[in-house]
Amino acid sequence: LNGRNQESSSEAIHAYEAIGLYGEVMVRAWGGGVSSDLSKNDNANRASRVRDMGRLLTATEIRSAERYWHVLHGDLASNTIYPKVYRPSAVGMMWNTMC
Known part of the structure; x- marks a missing residue:
């Protein structure tokens, strides 16, 4: 309902x-x-927009x-959105707390 119930980024990718x-x-x-x-050129142009999207x-x-x-x-930690005290290397289900 709110778009935050996503479990599988691999499926979307x-x-x-x-x-x-x-x-x-x-x-x-x-x-x-x-x-x-x-x-045919018009159709190819439309198809290229589908490809690009x-x-x-x-x-x-x-x-x-x-x-x-x-x-x-480590070195890439400046790119993280999580605080330094958060130590797990993966995030589980986030939607249940509406994060």
């Missing part, structure tokens, strides 16, 4: 990557946008997973 791959395959299927048929969503999900689910210590 794979879903978004599939969108990007689908877009790439469709770009190629429509001739890569270099066809003499304008309708899949790539963007994949990158965003990977960055978010690294930021919120992977607890960094």
Whole structure:
């Protein structure tokens, strides 16, 4: 209901990557946008937007997973959102406390 009940970033990453791959395959299927048929070029252009959106969503999900689910210590600790007293190397379910 509030968008915070996420358990599996890997599922999201794979879903978004599939969108990007689908877009790439469709770009190629429509001739890569270099066809003499304008309708094929339009379809290739639309498919490239699907591909690019899949790539963007994949990158965003990977960055978010690294930021919120992977607890960094040592030299990389300045990138963490967790206080220094937090020692576990992974975060479990966060949604039950509405974090």
